[in-house]
Amino acid sequence: MGMILATAAGRLSAQIEVKEDDKTIQITTPELNAGVNKKGYVTGIAAGSFLDKKTGFHDPGHGLDIVDWIMEAGSDEAYRDKLDPELVYRFNNLVHGKTAKRSIEGPQICTRAGAIDAKVIKGPDFVVIKQQYQYRTAAPGKKTGSTWEQNIVLQTGKRFFISSDRMNVVNSSDSMFFRLDMPGHIKHNKGDTFSEVYLSYREENGGKIPSSEFVSDFAPDEKFNYRRDKNKLPDRFIRAYHLRDPKSGKDGPWLAGMTLAPELVYEAWCHQRGYVSFIEEIGGRPIKAGGSFGAAFIVGYFDSIEEMNQIYDQYKGFKQLEAGPGGWQLK
Numbered sequence: 001m002g003m004i005l006a007t008a009a010g011r012l013s014a015q016i017e018v019k020e021d022d023k024t025i026q027i028t029t030p031e032l033n034a035g036v037n038k039k040g041y042v043t044g045i046a047a048g049s050f051l052d053k054k055t056g057f058h059d060p061g062h063g064l065d066i067v068d069w070i071m072e073a074g075s076d077e078a079y080r081d082k083l084d085p086e087l088v089y090r091f092n093n094l095v096h097g098k099t100a101k102r103s104i105e106g107p108q109i110c111t112r113a114g115a116i117d118a119k120v121i122k123g124p125d126f127v128v129i130k131q132q133y134q135y136r137t138a139a140p141g142k143k144t145g146s147t148w149e150q151n152i153v154l155q156t157g158k159r160f161f162i163s164s165d166r167m168n169v170v171n172s173s174d175s176m177f178f179r180l181d182m183p184g185h186i187k188h189n190k191g192d193t194f195s196e197v198y199l200s201y202r203e204e205n206g207g208k209i210p211s212s213e214f215v216s217d218f219a220p221d222e223k224f225n226y227r228r229d230k231n232k233l234p235d236r237f238i239r240a241y242h243l244r245d246p247k248s249g250k251d252g253p254w255l256a257g258m259t260l261a262p263e264l265v266y267e268a269w270c271h272q273r274g275y276v277s278f279i280e281e282i283g284g285r286p287i288k289a290g291g292s293f294g295a296a297f298i299v300g301y302f303d304s305i306e307e308m309n310q311i312y313d314q315y316k317g318f319k320q321l322e323a324g325p326g327g328w329q330l331k
Contacts, residue, residue, distance in 0.1 A: 013156060023039045024038060032301075033058075034046075042110055042116045043065070043131065047062050055253050056252075061185040065163050065297060067180045068108045069108055070177075074175075076139065077100075086137070089102050097220040097221035104139055106138075121325060125155060145170045146168060146169040148165065148166070151164050151323045151328070158300070159300050160301065165297075169287060169290070172286075175284050178281070180279075184299075188214070189246070190211075194211050196241070197241050202226075217274065225268075226265065228284065233262055236309060236313075240305075255301060260296045260315050261296070264295040266282060267284070295320075
């Protein structure tokens, strides 16, 4: 199945405004404001820039759909002395939990790339941001040169964006995956910016978790953890948080991240480490050099869990978002 929108190249509805300089791309639609950093803390939608005009709320974290490394199962303990320090993956701690993993290629794009290639495609009622980066460091015995590609589509009439992340890889692995923030981390002080979290794969309390559970730090695998090899595959893969005004305490909309094909998620956690960390890992299956893998997402604002479910079911099953001068397509 596919969903296509065609465009006359260069045309853009008066309802969508795009401003671009050498550092940022700023997008304004009737429903949203969003920013993309080309330099600095890169990938995805820039921290604090995603504004819901209906409610006046914006994202409270480090950004949305933010991308890290390419990794695989196993430990790097035997060759840590030969690794770029940035690729070392330490476990048995509160940050990473007890599961051994190791980096294949780096750096962590969001914090270490410094600059990425970003392009704008304009359509009659949408705008596409295309971003990419080629990894430049690798573990011993591995090549450098795998490429991350991200497409983001914002449309008139929508309080969410559609995105996809894809890795075109130069190494083989029995369990390759990449890590991203989905939807994004939550900065807070004892739950002042959100009242509750919703995880669609969690049965207890209808998937809802009060913000009081995130006052003290705990490891990713201690609670609220999802693993494909241990958990039942859910009908929907939605991770969301109910925003709250830290000054008034008034509840706002839900900010949700949806992985449209649940089977693509290898592991996902929702833990406290000074902020709520919404790490998600995509892949975790064998792949040969020259192959590619990834996932498609919806990230945005919703008034209820019922509305999230309704939108999810409209788009469920899509795995890739392609975009070019002729428009965009979900596959």
